[in-house]
Amino acid sequence: MQRDRLVATPERDVAPQYTMEQIVAVNPYNPDILPDLEAYVHEQVNHQTYSLDTNLCLLRLYQFEPSRMNIQIVARILVKALMALPAPDFNLCMFLIPEKLQMEEPFLTLITLAHFLETARFRDFWDEAERNRQILEVVPGFEQAIQRFALHVLSLSYQRLPRLVLAEAINMEGLSLDKFLEHQVVNNGWSVEKAPGGGQIIGLPANEHNYPELKKNIADSIPLEHVSKLFPVLT
Amino acid sequence: MAYESSSYGGGYDDSYEERPELRYGRDAEQQEPDYDTNFVPDAVQSFVVYLYRYIREKNVYEILQMYELNFQKLSERMFKQSPWPAAEAIAPYVDNDHVFCLLYRELWFRHVYARLTPTITQRMDSWDNYCSLFQIILHGNVNMQLPNQWLWDMIDEFIYQFQSFCQYRAKLKTKTEQELALLREYADVWNVYGVLNYLQALIEKSNIIQILEDDKDGGTNFTAQNGYDFQGGGSNVLKVLGYFSIVGLLRVHCLLGDYYCGLKCLLPIDIHQPGVYSNVVGCQITTVYYYVFANLMLRRYVEAIKACNQILLIIHKTKQDHQASSQFQQILKKNEQLYALLAICLSLCPQGKLVDETVNSQLREKQGEKMLRMQRNDEAVFDELFSFACPKFITPSPPNYDELVNYNQDAYRLQLKLFLSEVRQQQLLSSIRSYLKLYSAIPISKLASFMDVDEPTLRMALLTYKHKTHVLDYEGRIMSNADVDFYIDKDVVQIVDSKVTKRHGDYFIRHILKFEELIGVLESVQL
Numbered sequence: 001m002q003r004d005r006l007v008a009t010p011e012r013d014v015a016p017q018y019t020m021e022q023i024v025a026v027n028p029y030n031p032d033i034l035p036d037l038e039a040y041v042h043e044q045v046n047h048q049t050y051s052l053d054t055n056l057c058l059l060r061l062y063q064f065e066p067s068r069m070n071i072q073i074v075a076r077i078l079v080k081a082l083m084a085l086p087a088p089d090f091n092l093c094m095f096l097i098p099e100k101l102q103m104e105e106p107f108l109t110l111i112t113l114a115h116f117l118e119t120a121r122f123r124d125f126w127d128e129a130e131r132n133r134q135i136l137e138v139v140p141g142f143e144q145a146i147q148r149f150a151l152h153v154l155s156l157s158y159q160r161l162p163r164l165v166l167a168e169a170i171n172m173e174g175l176s177l178d179k180f181l182e183h184q185v186v187n188n189g190w191s192v193e194k195a196p197g198g199g200q201i202i203g204l205p206a207n208e209h210n211y212p213e214l215k216k217n218i219a220d221s222i223p224l225e226h227v228s229k230l231f232p233v234l235t
Numbered sequence: 236m237a238y239e240s241s242s243y244g245g246g247y248d249d250s251y252e253e254r255p256e257l258r259y260g261r262d263a264e265q266q267e268p269d270y271d272t273n274f275v276p277d278a279v280q281s282f283v284v285y286l287y288r289y290i291r292e293k294n295v296y297e298i299l300q301m302y303e304l305n306f307q308k309l310s311e312r313m314f315k316q317s318p319w320p321a322a323e324a325i326a327p328y329v330d331n332d333h334v335f336c337l338l339y340r341e342l343w344f345r346h347v348y349a350r351l352t353p354t355i356t357q358r359m360d361s362w363d364n365y366c367s368l369f370q371i372i373l374h375g376n377v378n379m380q381l382p383n384q385w386l387w388d389m390i391d392e393f394i395y396q397f398q399s400f401c402q403y404r405a406k407l408k409t410k411t412e413q414e415l416a417l418l419r420e421y422a423d424v425w426n427v428y429g430v431l432n433y434l435q436a437l438i439e440k441s442n443i444i445q446i447l448e449d450d451k452d453g454g455t456n457f458t459a460q461n462g463y464d465f466q467g468g469g470s471n472v473l474k475v476l477g478y479f480s481i482v483g484l485l486r487v488h489c490l491l492g493d494y495y496c497g498l499k500c501l502l503p504i505d506i507h508q509p510g511v512y513s514n515v516v517g518c519q520i521t522t523v524y525y526y527v528f529a530n531l532m533l534r535r536y537v538e539a540i541k542a543c544n545q546i547l548l549i550i551h552k553t554k555q556d557h558q559a560s561s562q563f564q565q566i567l568k569k570n571e572q573l574y575a576l577l578a579i580c581l582s583l584c585p586q587g588k589l590v591d592e593t594v595n596s597q598l599r600e601k602q603g604e605k606m607l608r609m610q611r612n613d614e615a616v617f618d619e620l621f622s623f624a625c626p627k628f629i630t631p632s633p634p635n636y637d638e639l640v641n642y643n644q645d646a647y648r649l650q651l652k653l654f655l656s657e658v659r660q661q662q663l664l665s666s667i668r669s670y671l672k673l674y675s676a677i678p679i680s681k682l683a684s685f686m687d688v689d690e691p692t693l694r695m696a697l698l699t700y701k702h703k704t705h706v707l708d709y710e711g712r713i714m715s716n717a718d719v720d721f722y723i724d725k726d727v728v729q730i731v732d733s734k735v736t737k738r739h740g741d742y743f744i745r746h747i748l749k750f751e752e753l754i755g756v757l758e759s760v761q762l
Contacts, residue, residue, distance in 0.1 A: 028496075029431040056496060063491065064427050066632050087707050088533055091653065095492035095532070099649040118660050120698035123691075156701040156713075159724040165694060201725060209705070209715070210722045212731040227743045 024057045034061045034068060041073050041080075048141045050080055052089050059096040066098065074101070078110045079136060082117065083145035086152055090114045106135045122150055126171040147171070156209040160193075163200040272321040278309055279320055280328055283339065287329040290338075290379055295463065299382040310346055318351065319343050334377065337368040345392050348399070355414050358400055362424045365393055369433050373440050377472050383462055383511065386472065387518045390479040393430070394486055400425040401629035405643035407636070419636055427631035431487060434480040441477025444503045462511045478504075478511055482522045485529070490629050492650055494529035501526065506542060516553070517562055520546065520569050527576050528626060532654065534706050536584035537716045543577045547594045571601070575624035578602035579617065582609035583661060584704070584716050585668070612662045614655060621654055622647075661703055663688075663696040671719045671730050679726050697723065 020040045027033050037058035044050055055077045062069040074097060081089035094102065094111075101107060109132050116125035125146070129136055136142045150169040154161065167173045172180055181202065184190035191203035208215040282305055289297040310319075322336045322343060329335045344361035347353050353361070371377060404418060423429065438444065449455040462475040481504055488497030504512055506526055513519045523546040530539035550570050557563050577598060581587065587595065598606075608616045628646035663686070670677070670685055683693040704717035720731040 029428055029435060031428065052495075056493065060491070060493060060496070064631050086702060086705070086713075087711075091657070092495045092533075094653055095494065095650065099645065099652065102649075115656070115660065118699070118702070120695045120702060122695075153698050153702050156705055157698055157721075157723050159722055161723065161725070209701070209713070209720075212720060212722065224740050224743075227740050227747075230744075230747060 020054045021051060024054050028057060031061055031065060038070060038073050041076050044080060045076055045139050050084060056092060059093055063096050075106050075135065076139065079139045079142065082114055083142060085117055085149040109135060120153060122169040155204045155207060158204055159210050160201050160203045163202055166202050272318055273324045275320045275324050276313060282309060283325045283328050287335050293380040295380050295382055299384060302382060302385050306342060318347050334371060337364060340364045341368060341389060348396065355417050359421060359424045361396060372473055372476060373436055378470050380463060380471050383475055383515050386475045387479050387515045390476065390483045394483055397425050397430045398490060398627055398629055401631060402643050405630055406641045407634060407639045408641050415636055422633055434483045437477045437480040441473045443474060443477035447503045458510050461514055479518065482512060482518060485525050489525045489529055489626050491631060492628060494532045498529050516557060520566065524569055524573060531576060531580055536580045537586055539580045540586055540589045543573055544590050544594050547573055548591055551593055572624040574598055574601050575620040578606050579620050582606055585718050610665050614658060617655060617658045621651055625650065664700050664703060667696060667700055668719055671721055674730055676727055676729050679728060682728060
């Protein structure tokens with residue numbers, strides 16, 4: 001097989017202005033870019049950026065040449081993928097990682113964490129995350145990303161919810177939660193009211209999922225006015 | 236003709252295991268062949284002479300007849316259990332034409348894969364033949380018009396043989412020393428990089444993505460001419476191979492478990508519109524099958540259901556046209572697999588209204604009982620239908636030849652396991668769904684007691700329902716797949732009244748069309 005003749009030379013040497021995404025787009029099956037992709041995972045971790053396409057490309061190259069697999073980098077990719085929830089990226093990565101590896105740490109822990117998030121067991125998730133700080137804290141922004149996901153799911157579901165439910169989902173309480181709420185009330189249209197039996201009820205801003213009347217009727221049907229235009233041409 | 240050899244993909248229980256190479260083990264290689272591949276019977280001589288002539292005359296219609304009918308007939312009559320005469324033996328009758336011999340050899344190997352046991356040497360030679368053929372098409376000046384059917388079969392068979400090789404290599408326990416030595420020595424043969432890069436090179440070199448883009452603006456007429464190029468005196472070969480390679484990449488990516496990238500590769504082809512792919516029935520079914528499967532794995536159930544419904548309707552309407560074709564069995568097989576996929580999708584996302592009445596009644600008949608069991612979270616049924624309907628996943632990397640184990644099921648087991656864990660995460664959803672259908676509002680505590688769980692668990696299940704029924708589309712927008720939707724205000728679940736907006740406009744248009752058609756028929760009646 002004339003592999004060398006078919007694949008373009010990696011652009012990095014000649015044209016450093018290309019982004020990693022562009023390099024992957026023209027070299028989707030080129031093992032030579034593996035080291036660059038690995039470096040790019042570190043860059044994503046350090047700069048709090050994210051690129052699913054380049055990470056999947058790296059996992060694909062590992063799948064083709066398992067001897068080159070770097071377990072630590074795979075773990076980073078998976079943490080980043082968790083942070084991309086609600087997107088299904090974690091599963092997309094898992095489809096490409098050999099089952100044998102998935103039976104080992106840190107992957108077992110990451111799978112448990114993903115399972116808790118996928119089933120909205122936020123309390124369990126935060127407890128488990130606390131116990132495994134060493135895997136997660138190397139990736140800056142992890143906690144905020146999961147809080148963002150929790151808020152996403154809550155705002156799909158609730159108009160108003162008990163403070164306790166919110167506290168559990170985003171793992172905040174006491175003063176820091178008060179501060180957070182204050183900020184949200186001022187900036188993002190949240191509301192806080194007293195519950196009859198004590199405690200607080202938090203009102204989330206309206207979207208088409210928690211206030212379905214906001215849903216635009218996007219049914220792609222043909223309006224009657226258009227049909228009426230047909231009548232003159234009918235015989 | 237290709238489908239008896241290359242099944243287009245799925246199912247662990249299907250023809251792959253029944254193929255002669257597995258039935259008879261590998262004894263065949265050791266035997267002295269009792270046929271002479273250098274002897275060219277008259278019928279074969281005239282077959283190659285005419286085929287060669289029609290190719291030179293660019294007579295696509297006659298080429299297709301030779302390819303689809305005559306090759307099949309001769310194989311049936313004279314080469315049921317033996318290979319066709321060697322390319323070297325027929326070469327003198329076709330001016331020793333190099334390209335023709337490559338094409339002939341491609342057919343030759345396909346026939347061996349379909350009816351005999353390919354030896355390791357034949358597998359390797361077939362790879363070399365594809366390399367030579369693709370190199371010439373990519374870098375030479377091929378001036379032919381070949382039927383799209385043939386070009387599709389070429390891509391289809393190329394991937395089939397790759398998949399078959401991966402499965403063959405994964406069964407290390409039964410390999411002979413000689414086979415192991417060959418596998419070790421020629422690691423580049425059927426190498427996954429090679430396969431993917433050939434498909435990618437065909438796409439790039441043919442410029443097909445740009446052509447399809449221009450087609451939309453009317454700049455080119457690739458689709459209108461069904462990929463052929465008669466005016467310019469040009470050739471359709473590279474362009475159409477490039478086009479089918481797009482589908483090829485989708486398929487290879489799915490075999491690797493890389494569904495996201497597979498769908499991304501397919502983007503240049505809009506499967507909601509007819510196109511060159513839909514004029515070759517095998518290609519159309521393959522495309523939609525992998526599209527549906529990838530969407531299922533990405534939890535885009537509504538998209539999967541719509542595409543599944545569409546192709547099942549097409550198969551239903553055109554089935555009788557293919558009855559005589561050698562692909563018929565394969566079409567029926569894919570039909571059953573698609574119904575299994577549809578049953579899975581509808582169990583996870585009961586959007587029955589997306590399914591046409593004809594398809595629905597077939598579905599009830601074939602999978603009705605299993606669907607009921609899936610609604611009751613019977614995991615064994617999910618397992619069974621998935622295993623029946625999934626593609627034949629492969630492990631692309633060469634194994635460790637010092638450890639003689641079979642690992643041919645590894646890739647399949649991983650995909651199954653991940654799918655079942657998804658099913659498990661959704662197991663409370665179908666009972667939530669059934670309760671929500673009964674109420675317009677229900678307190679969380681009451682619903683929790685109905686479902687026999689505590690309140691926090693129910694709150695989590697409700698959030699899970701929301702999360703699992705809302706997916707991101709290609710542009711990153713949140714799309715709801717939910718058939719029953721709700722919101723929670725404090726401690727009460729409010730169920731959203733899901734009145735279906737009546738589509739009067741569509742209804743009138745449909746009937747206007749029907750009426751027009753009827754008038755047309757009436758006017759053409761000669762009294």
